[in-house]
Amino acid sequence: MENLIIGIQNALTLGPLIALIAGVTIGIFMGAIPGLTAAMAIALLAPITFGMQPITAIAFLIGIYKGGTFGGSISAILLNIPGSPEASATSFDGFPLAKKGRAREALQMALFASVAGAIIADILLYVVAAPFSKFALKFGPTELTFVVLFAFTFVAGLTGKSMIRGLIACSFGILCAMVGLDPMSATPRLTFGFIELFDGLSLLSIAIGMLGLAEIIFVLEKKFREKYGLKKVEIAQFGEKRGPNLNLVIFFQYWKTILRSSFIGSCVGALPGIGASMAAFLGYGSAKKYSKQPELFGKGNLDGIAGPEAANSAVVGGSFVPLLTLGIPGNVTTALMVGTFLVHGIEPGPHVFNNQPILIYSIFSILLIANFFNLIIGLLGSGIYSHIIRLPEYIIYSIVGLTCLTGVLAASSTIFDLYIVIIFGVIGYFMKKFDYSFVAFLIGFVLAPEFELSFRSYLLLAQGDPVGLLFSRPIALFFFGLTILAIFKILWDRIIKMN
Amino acid sequence: MIFSLRNKLSIIIICLSIIALIILPYQVNDGGSSFFGGAQLIPNLTLSLIIILSFVDLVINGFFSFIKKKDHNFLISNGESFGFYDFLAVLLITIAFVTFALALPFLGYLITSFFLILFLFLINGGKNIFKLAILSAISVIFMYCTMRFLFGIYLQTLPDFSLI
Structure with a gap:
């Protein structure tokens, strides 16, 4: 209890509060611009957090994550172009409402549902995380090996359209993480004589390259295609009339949808690899299923905004469950956060609950407080943001390009890392183009050191009988079974879809 | 369409991975350790996995392309050309x-x-x-x-x- 109070006090100090305001503002802005996501914002801005206090840095990143999740709905509603993938489902009913002159109502429903969903998920995180971390302390190398293996399979199977390509991407991510010194013998591996590679490839350079640079190449490619008439891009209409405010009595009529979607989002967030987009579609689907007027969906129904928005925002809280209890990031954003956590000397996992309980409670408090800033900044800023997202694309993406390079320079101060950004930018472009999941790659890269250590320790412990050891450890066996089950389930679903 | 761009990419990945497997012993200085779980273990495993999976991808993709005379939607999502x-x-x-x-x-x-x-x-x-x-x-x-x-x-x- 004492730790909780100190955690809340830490979260309510000036530094984290300012960081939260800045983070939410930037997050909403980045989320609202089509193509730019919260993950990209975190990748670009992570270097500037290195000089901050740990709790301030975390508050900044959480603010971006929360703001970015809501921000995507602004362009989805006003332009019919989802600012981020998870806002796709919001555009189904948001844009028709905006066209009817009820843009303000749609935006406010998205914001309120988003904040309500996030609060419910954060409370669930608070309830679930601590007991689960005690259970996770029983995990040894054998258990960790199979938990991470399960995460790899799940992420690879669900984040792309081809499980095989997802697994290839994940394997490539693991291979890239092998560059540097071997963690057990400290011998150099795959360094090709470059001293700069002895510390391994930097997560930040890879993420900035794959998220930022690859996106800039895509935008340029789109420009060329438009210019030379190869593929016309549909231009959405802009809802000129902003319309009336959302009546709070009407908002509370949708409490069932919001509660249901929040649970869906929390569960989806807790599972690695599924992501906020899937949660949003599940939220939308369940809202339609339980609606008294399902025929109105797609024509401008507030239920169709509340469902996906509550679900995709609840994913944020849910995704912190595996991150904080097992050290396993479930999506790109939390994978990038792990990098920043490590820079500040925080190693996510079950031990952090024992070693740094105050920090954990501070994070919980920040997650909750961020929702209120999201609400205030969202309410005040929606009008401004709706104008900003109409800025010419070439200005936004050119500045993003410079930010990518400046961010890497600021973080590493070496030209070598700029080349890493460029190489991985091109690799990321081809991976996206040919459906090799970037998420699977990044999760593979982030979890590979943990996986290697536990897998090699498991082999040493097994003393030549890895199967015997696996069958003597029920938790490991359970996750091994889950991995097999996941592979068959995903393949079965694909075969049914194919037929 | 058997030699579609995607299939060519799979062939390139296989070739690069084989080259990487060949040069790997020269890039991992583990003092000639014969222990299976040494520094080369994970790089070897991942490269082998990439080769096998790319081969499977190639075979399945080629098979469906051959049957349907076009890239299969199940396996190929973007289907965009690289012009x-x-x-x-x-x-x-x-x-x-x-x-x-x-x-x-x-x-x-x-x-x-x-x-x-x-x-x-x-x-x-x-x-x-x-x-x-x-x-x-x-x-x-x-x-x-x-x-x-x-x-x-x-x-x-x-x-x-x-x-x-």
């Missing part, structure tokens, strides 16, 4: 960024960033070069000042011709 303009986009951005990295130590952050952002403005569809130049200068100065005075990160400001 001249796509190549041009990759090339232009790569050249711009590599030039930035090469010129930075000599010309400093302000000058290289100014030219980079101006170039990006122009290739992305900006038209009035005078206005764009002013916008570029403002953006670069803003970025520099943010880094220098807000975050205390020093970036090489001016040209250093002693390096030439």
Whole structure:
């Protein structure tokens, strides 16, 4: 209890509060611009957090994550172009409402549902995380090996359209993480004589390259295609009339949808690899299923905004469950956060609950407080943001390009890392183009050191009988079974879809 | 369509992975340890997995392409071609960024960033070069000042011709 109070006090100090305001503002802005996501914002801005206090840095990143999740709905509603993938489902009913002159109502429903969903998920995180971390302390190398293996399979199977390509991407991510010194013998591996590679490839350079640079190449490619008439891009209409405010009595009529979607989002967030987009579609689907007027969906129904928005925002809280209890990031954003956590000397996992309980409670408090800033900044800023997202694309993406390079320079101060950004930018472009999941790659890269250590320790412990050891450890066996089950389930679903 | 772009990519991945498998022992100095769980274990496993999975992908993709005479939707999601303009986009951005990295130590952050952002403005569809130049200068100065005075990160400001 004492730790909780100190955690809340830490979260309510000036530094984290300012960081939260800045983070939410930037997050909403980045989320609202089509193509730019919260993950990209975190990748670009992570270097500037290195000089901050740990709790301030975390508050900044959480603010971006929360703001970015809501921000995507602004362009989805006003332009019919989802600012981020998870806002796709919001555009189904948001844009028709905006066209009817009820843009303000749609935006406010998205914001309120988003904040309500996030609060419910954060409370669930608070309830679930601590007991689960005690259970996770029983995990040894054998258990960790199979938990991470399960995460790899799940992420690879669900984040792309081809499980095989997802697994290839994940394997490539693991291979890239092998560059540097071997963690057990400290011998150099795959360094090709470059001293700069002895510390391994930097997560930040890879993420900035794959998220930022690859996106800039895509935008340029789109420009060329438009210019030379190869593929016309549909231009959405802009809802000129902003319309009336959302009546709070009407908002509370949708409490069932919001509660249901929040649970869906929390569960989806807790599972690695599924992501906020899937949660949003599940939220939308369940809202339609339980609606008294399902025929109105797609024509401008507030239920169709509340469902996906509550679900995709609840994913944020849910995704912190595996991150904080097992050290396993479930999506790109939390994978990038792990990098920043490590820079500040925080190693996510079950031990952090024992070693740094105050920090954990501070994070919980920040997650909750961020929702209120999201609400205030969202309410005040929606009008401004709706104008900003109409800025010419070439200005936004050119500045993003410079930010990518400046961010890497600021973080590493070496030209070598700029080349890493460029190489991985091109690799990321081809991976996206040919459906090799970037998420699977990044999760593979982030979890590979943990996986290697536990897998090699498991082999040493097994003393030549890895199967015997696996069958003597029920938790490991359970996750091994889950991995097999996941592979068959995903393949079965694909075969049914194919037929 | 058996030798579609995607299948060719799988073949390239297989070839690169085989080369990587061959050079791996020269890149991992584990003192000749014969222990199975040594430093080469995970790189070997992942490379083998990439080869096997790419081969499976190639076979399945080729099989469906052969039956349906087109790329299969189940396995191929984007289905976009990689044409001249796509190549041009990759090339232009790569050249711009590599030039930035090469010129930075000599010309400093302000000058290289100014030219980079101006170039990006122009290739992305900006038209009035005078206005764009002013916008570029403002953006670069803003970025520099943010880094220098807000975050205390020093970036090489001016040209250093002693390096030439």
